[in-house]
Amino acid sequence: MKKADIFEFYRRLAELNPHPETELESGNTFQLLVAVVLSAQATDVGVNRATRRLFAEVTTPEQMVALGEEGLKQHIKTIGLFNTKAKNVIALSEALIAEHGSEVPADRDALEKLPGVGRKTANVVMNVAFGAETFAVDTHIFRVGNRTGLAPGKTPLAVEKKLDKETPQPFRVHAHHWLILHGRYTCKARTPECWRCVEVDLCAFKPKTPAPKGVKVEGGG
Structure with missing residues (x-):
């Protein structure tokens, strides 16, 4: 993925969720x-x-x-x-x-x-x-990095290093949360929901998954 596209990829995720947080609950x-x-x-x-x-x-x-x-x-x-x-x-x-x-x-x-x-x-x-700029590569991030072309790599460490190298400011602190949530709820393992994905035009994955029957897609995306 080109640098301009990487910036736009993160910009869209940031627009959807400006302050992503871990879904694990803790008090300290x-x-x-x-x-x-x-x-x-x-x-x-x-x-x-x-x-x-x-x-x-x-x-x-x-x-x-x-x-x-x-x-x-x-x-x-x-x-x-x-x-x-x-x-x-x-x-x-x-x-x-x-x-x-x-x-x-x-x-x-x-x-x-x-x-x-x-x-x-x-x-x-x-x-x-x-608040460190680290990239914790779980199964979701590994899948999203490879499937979209954002950070392809054969191992979690390879994907992590690619993300560390290619992810620009001001997105570095929140990047891994955006990618986890994107993989968990949109770019799912078995059937990615391309029909409602904001990254559909930037993503390398083919063929795109069409919307289920009866589901109306706003804007025709």
Whole structure:
């Protein structure tokens, strides 16, 4: 995609949603970190359902350690891979207490050293909590980057580097949220809703998906 088209691509997403936010619910940076760790291979809706009661009780790493692995499992057992995630969340809570004064570090390398925290999770926390210009490539962003031609790449890291290189100001801070939401609600995995997409003329995907029968498309787009 050409530079002018990339700018226009983001401009349209920004016009639709000037202040995009993560759909994961949290009350502080520690809870955000926990929620992002829990969200791997799970939906934000499912994670939020599980963490509402948990986060009403647990707001600090110390409280999480006190809850313990078995106690945490009772809260998150509806989430996929909950056994491994419970072990990681308790371990990362212990690491925050021992190594970071119970605070979530504002550094990607330090975050990635925590149990259960990979590059994508670190990027989300850096962006949402600290306003860093990071690009957390999940399945939605990987699909949108490749399908549209915005940031083609064979691996999530390749797509991330392409986005980092090509995404212009003033769109860099919010870019990954716009792309996630676009992939989640419009550029869907099985059947992209091209017929109602604001990017349809900029996108490399062919053939475009027509509107379902009986659905009226405004403006003929």
